[in-house]
Amino acid sequence: MNRTVKKVAVLGSGIMGSRIACHFANIGCQVLLLDIVPKEPTAAETAKGLTLESKAVRNRIVTESFQNTLKANPAPLFSKAFADRITLGNFDDDLAKIKDYDWIIEVVVERLDIKKSIFEKVDALRKPGTLISSNTSGIPIHLMAEGRSEDFRKHFCGTHFFNPPRYLRLLEIIPTPETSPEVIDFLLHYGDLYLGKSTVLCKDTPAFIANRVGIYAMVQSIRATEELGMTVEEVDKLTSDIVGRPKSGTFRLSDVVGLDTTVHVANNLYQSLTDDESRDAFLLPSSINKLMENKWLGDKTGQGFYKKIKDENGKSVILALDLKTFEYKPSQKQKLEVIDKLKKIPALKERFAVALADKSTAGAFYRQTFGDVFRYVTYRIPEISDELFRIDEAIKAGFGWQLGLFETWDIIGLQAGIELIEGLGKKPAQWVYDLAASGIGGFYKVENGRRLFYDLPSKSYKTIPGQESFIILDNLRKxxxxxxxxxxxxxxxxxxxxxxxxxxxxxxxxxxxxxxxxxxxxxxxxxxxxxxxxxxxxxxxxxxxxxxxxxxxxxxxxxxxxxxxxxxxxxxxxxxxxxxxxxxxxxxxxxxxxxxxxxxxxxxxxxxxxxxxxxxEVGVGVIPAGGGTKELAARCSDLYQTGDPELNILQNAFMNIATAKxxxxxxxxxxxxxxxxxxxxxxxxxxxxxxxxxxxxxxxxxxxxxxQPRSDIKVQGKAGIALFEAGIAQMRLAGYISDHDRKIARKLAYVISGGDLSYPQHVSEQYLLDLEREAFLSLCGEKKTLERMQGLLTGGKPPRN
The missing domain is CATH 3.90.226.10 (2-enoyl-CoA Hydratase; Chain A, domain 1)
Structure with missing residues (x-):
């Protein structure tokens, strides 16, 4: 079947639903976003003479959810204009419209009874062959399809996006036993090519792959923090980008996601994983339980493991939770010896041996957490995935890790990883010992520019599928x-x-x-x-x-x-x-x-x-001088048409550079x-x-x-300089820019306008490059420019001098 997706209906406009709708709009789809009708008008609506029959009232929930999403930072849309691709409505008035849509995605509240009632209505309205999926993060997929028509069940599966859908690359595809193989193949391909996702085929097991492993790793890191008497700031530093994970680290990430989300998933896992040998690991550490009791859930409640306050001078101060006293104290910049060592090692892959060999408490933390999660994933095959590479892909794309767990283990060495686990008094699954005894290699290898993974059933290496569409430079390095x-x-x-x-x-x-x-x-x-x-x-x-x-x-x-x-x-x-x-x-x-x-x-x-x-470049006190200013002047010249307000076009380019946009x-x-x-x-x-x-x-x-080099770039000369000078003077008068900002902006105005020419005329690229170089050189001699450069080099942020 030659299937296309042009129109997508999203049922449920909460945080995930609205953001999923936005991402489909990003790729050019028409989107219908629906939610429930309110039970009654608000007082403000009644004062306006509106009733429950008014469209504005009936669409209030979906409208407010969508507008809040559009205000979110980071933005869910590639361009604000893409919001026009999304039509809002409600279940009572607009659900019948789904008959014209190619893919229906359910994103309502995480309750099986509500989802099943929605699907009963959808089944009666959709046209045969329409794709339908649920974005649940925990409810078994097969239970939702019970009682539905054969065509519904054939075209139904789980499609678990991670939040925020625009930025996190993971899309887990979770079929049921009745899902058509054609549907599975289509979704895996569509998610990769059109949605830009790392699409991972999952089994219908609790929390699927990424959350099963990621929540385990997070909870065990928090537990290790308590056992080793470490601070939240120390552990966030140890579990940040220094080891190829998000800069937020463990505790800050929990605050961003919301502790209640972590607790909900962990509790569900404990209840459902009766056969998991590590089930008790999902029993939450005491610190998490106390945070939940206090309703300190993170950013959504204003405090969690961290809290932001204003001091007596009105300056923002970050406080960190002391896990021993449960009081907040000013967050301290961490000075860990192992971090200093790791920072001096440019290549991420070369840091792990140093981290694991460290003799301090930090090294003990690394050994405990890495060894424990290495052990855990060996027992998850074939439970959550038949292939080990899918576990790595899911944790990388879902949690933003640069390296998967089996990839990291390969880096430190197969035998070294086994010894790391045994050093904790534990053992990996037997198949790992069998692999080590065979001597054939680790979990991965590269042959002829293609990456292979160790396949447990055949005890041989197989090519990771889908690589024919990728060029991965590491695979070509040798x-x-x-x-x-x-x-x-x-x-x-x-x-x-x-x-x-x-x-x-x-x-x-x-x-x-x-x-x-x-x-x-x-x-x-x-x-x-x-x-x-x-x-x-x-x-x-x-x-x-x-x-x-x-x-x-x-x-x-x-x-x-x-x-x-x-x-x-x-x-x-x-x-x-x-x-x-x-x-x-x-x-x-x-x-x-x-x-x-x-x-x-x-x-x-x-x-x-x-x-x-x-x-x-203006941020460090200079202007673009590698042809950047020249090139924008040339591109403006190419946009000029007879009768166009040429100075307005040039002003847009000037402002983009002048504001470092x-x-x-x-x-x-x-x-x-x-x-x-x-x-x-x-x-x-x-x-x-x-x-x-x-x-x-x-x-x-x-x-x-x-x-051939150009000599036809139209510049504005004095007219352009005069326009910019007037704007620069007003901004300085209003206090928006400093004297040094004004000096830089005037240099930029001079160059992008083509210098002090009496009238608009055509100049060469080399002429503009010479102006660039002269302006850049003169600004490098300014004391305040050097202060900005030094600030960026030493503190990561130039001063606004």
Missing amino acids: TNEVWSNPEATVFDLGDGVLGLEFRSKMNTFGPNVIEGVHKAISLAEQNYRGLVIGNDSHEAFSAGANLAMLFMYSIQQEWDEVNMMIAQFQKTMTRVRYSSVPVVVAPHTLALGGGCEISLHADRVVAAAETYIGLV VSSSAQEAFEMNYLRRGDKIVLNRSRLIAEAKESVIELAEAGYTQP
Whole structure:
């Protein structure tokens, strides 16, 4: 069957329902969002003369829920305009409309009786063949389908999105025994390609995969905190991005999610897991029970493991809960020796051996928690999944871990992991001992650029399915590396296409990365069809230039060196633009400063949907000088049409740079003119490099011709400068900007307007690049610029001087 999904009905407009509706709107679907009718009008509605028959009253619940969702931060929509794709209604008046929809998703309250009553109505109204699913996080899927028609049961399964659906990549697909294999295959593919999800096939077991393992790990970490006498701040530091997990750590994450959510899942697991050898682990530690008694549930109640207050000066202060006294005290910045050691190790995979070998209480915490959860997941196969890789994929995509548990175990070594577990007086499942005795390897291996996993039933390695759509650079590292230096690697991606990966800290542009760009283009021009510039970093595509080196030269007043650095960077960006083969850049997550500029100079950008791109140089006291200011002036010139208010178009570009505005999505990057017609958005980041490679091939086969430097960029000259000067003066007068902000803005106005020209005219790219470089160089000599650079380098935040 050739199935398509153009219209989606979401039943239930709570936090999850509204956000799921928004994400379907993000990908272009028409969405119908429904909820119940209120029992009676409010006093305010009655005062307006409204009754229960009024549409505004009948749709009040869904309208209020949806409006609250639109105000949420982070935003659930790629663009505010996408809200128009969602139609609101109620179950009584609008449920019959579902007959025209391709997929019906139930997201009502977590009660089986209510869900079954909804499905009884849906079964009578839907057209045969319509997909239908439940977003439950705990109720057995098969129970919901009882009593429904054969066609309903055939097209029904669980589709468990994680909150917030736009940002968390996991989508668990949970079929029943009666779900059609065609439906399962379709949803796995649709979730991956169209929704941008890591779609994981799950069994209909309590909490499925991610919550079963993730809640176990969270509760055991809290238990270990109590047993070892540690503080919540210490453990949050130990369980943060230092070991490849979200920066929030364990306790802060609990506050964000809501402690009641964790408790609800844990209690359900304890009640239902009568055969789990570790069932008692879901009995909650005393600290959690006391928090629940006090109704200290986290952010939703204003306090949990942390609490934010205002001091006597009105300044926000974060307090942390002392688990021994149950009193709040000012949160302390943690100075743990092991953290200092781990920070000095750039590669995440190399940190685990150091963490586990640490002799302090922190090391004991790592050994206890890693060893215990390693043991736990070995007993979950085949209970919750037949394949171990699905457990890793679920925990990574659902909880934001960079590495799965079996992946982490492979890093420290199979035998070392067994010894870690045995050191706790416990044992993993027998199949782990059998694997170790066989000597054939660990849980994963890479062969011919494809990743394989150990399959328990066959006791052999099988290819992880779906990889044909992905290019994972780590899988090519041993076989396809063409050239490398300490911070850049060039890969052969196949089909005559090269790939360039940055590997510096936050993938910033320093000498090694710049060398890598030139080398990759030279190699591509000699023997290949084109080049992809991208990476698989979890942190950033590129956070910009290497500020430390620039600061060092500037503080020493080595102006020739600074000038050479800027000229070399401009030359590098120009090389990207004027290569004789197509260059496609694949940004994702953060693409700031130089990361934005290299994207602006690409023949095509293939961006991840979650790409936050912008020219942010004013924050450190300078203007974009790697061609960024020039490029936005050129793009404005290209937008000018006869009769257009040209200064208004230029003003938008000026304000984006002057305010260091960063797009909230790749879609907004189009609206800001950082992406343009011909550039592409990819929903699933795992597909990014493969899609970029296809774009290189497409450009090459279309007869790519090397571009020539431009001399037709229309600039506004004095008219533009005058407009910006007036606005800058007003902002300074109102106190919105400082004197130094004004100085930077005036430099930017001068460059983006093309200098002090008497009338609008056409100039060359090189002319604008020279203006950029001159302005940048002069600002590097300013004391307040150096203070901003130093603030970012030492404290992570430049001062507003």
